Amino acid sequence: VERARAEVAALLGAEPEEVVFTAGATEANNTALEACRRAGGRPGSVATSAVEHPSVEAPLAALEAAGWRVVRVPVDAEGLLDPEAVVAALAPDTVLVTLLWGNNETGVLQPLERIAPRLRERGVPLHVDATQCVGKLGVDLRRLPVDLLSLSAHKLGGPKGVGCLVVRRGAPFAPLLLGGPQERRRRGGTENVPGIAGLGAACALALRELPERMRGFGALRDRLWEGIREKIPRARRNGSAERVLCNTVNVEFEGAAGEVLVQALDLEGIAVSTGAACASGSTHPSHVLAAMGRSPQAARSSLRFSVGHGVDERGIDRVLAVLPDLVARAREAEAS
């Protein structure tokens, strides 16, 4: 466990004792917001974005129900926050800003390097959900003034069900799970030792392979998008093409149902997801694409493609071999 703690810290440029292991990013995000709930006194306010993950949005909604004010800063058509708008959202009673760095649906990267220093100047603590970023992007907390950072092991090749919250010195913190003295009393409960070891190993590997990974993932993702653009009419990329994770592309196939495409691709052995990967079969179209001004129909026609370990050029070419026909059939089905 302590070796894993050092490995996680080394990847992020943090101190080992700042790493609190959790059962994944959802617990880390809930823990990051727990300090607000436990603060006592009058409810304050929290600033965030309009494109957060449910594991931040749901605890924020609970805070709102308890009388807190939550300011959701909008994003532009590219999915990007304006740093000035984030600063303008601060109020005297703002106790925390929480932001999703790399968006889980579009891969769009918020300009954190321009936001974080401004918040530090104003003395407002910043929590960042970096689940999508760690292992795909250089994260150096020695240079990026972030107070709390969440991540999940399975997003960088580690096991599912484990993650951590990095609590920088001086950050506001209250434990979510009360119990034993584990994790320096910051997270009660027996440690998930195999999971933690797996997270540590994934971080150690990511530290070594990061530049190569970014080049490789980026080349495959670009090959996929260039192929889609060439072969499939009325395909539109959602979100910024410049400020985006190296492994993700989110595409709207106008007039086709995303759900049907996901299933047809699955039959071909290809795993992709609709923007809103909601297991319960919700009909609500993606709030992320809606916040970018996309229509509900456009959101329902959008797919997220991610490349990762085990994907190679042949795999991308296979996707490009079957996708044009599937999209054409899905469009016909929708029109019938």
Place this chain on the structure above:
Amino acid sequence: VIRERIVVAMSGGVDSSVAAALLVEAGCEAIGVTLHLAGDASRCCSLADADDARRVAERLGIPFYLANETERFRTEVTEPFADAYLAGRTPLPCLACNSRFKFRHLLARARVFGASAVATGHYARVDRDPETGGLRLRRAADRAKDQSYFLYELGQAQLAAARFPLGDLTKAEVRAHARRLGLGTAEKPESQEICFVPEGDYAAAVERLRPNALPGEGEIVDAAGRVLGRHGGIHRFTVGQRRGLGLASDRRLYVTRIDAARNRVVVGDAEALGARGARLGRVSWVAGAPPGGAVRAEVKVRYRHAGAPAAVEPLADGGARVLFDAPVAAVAPGQSAVFYAGEYVLGGGPIAEALA
């Protein structure tokens, strides 16, 4: 060997589970799909049933997908159902759902999947007319379970892509087969209710779907227009209904007609309930075109109706006139009349009006 790829609609019940199993045994490449239709309030088509279907698919070793069609179901089935009630008709949403909704959307999805057909757990059969070469919709071998009534709207193209693996089996055989296969759904009770109408409370369902369009109170009258009492909304009544009228009368009174225009419920005795015929709206002929003139048929005016001998005359407007040999009770506008010639469904259409 290229195996036929077939989408099988799996509700989580025993029938569609066995239908899927039979396809697999026949060497087809089956793909299980559960339609998620009516949100969480629903009885059947619920996500718990979808989990049952998923387990069966896993046991059979076939792919399984949930098709979220809740929005289309609302606009194409449940809202028209409520609107029909508010217009004084007695709709049968399962009919719209089975032939129009399920087959249309599942076939569309099947085409994307590269599948050639859609199979369901309906008790019905399809065969080919040796004379014309056209496809025919035939009653199931198990007459008690026969569901051909619900499928009369399937046209030739849809019948060509429809598979009913249970058509030759009895319900007992289906259950025995499910037990033999160790399917978890073998002993599951039948669903009888309309899936989005909990407890069979139609009025409550209409009130939930169209809270701002309810008709309000009105009069209960007899055939001569004499006011006998008041009612709490015409959507709470169906033709043939006897209970819940709240009338003090020494005669047995039935709802004989619903007059939506005047917000009235018309009642009468059993004799007044009988209709000599019916005028039908848009009629669907299984053969693809209406016959040249009137045909003799056995006509069912609702699913559980035994059927009555009648002459069916196609009309120029695409509808038809049905004239029964003897009056038939409780012919309710909104339900469908389906014509049978012996074993075969000729066609059918929604009842626009009962003919006195």
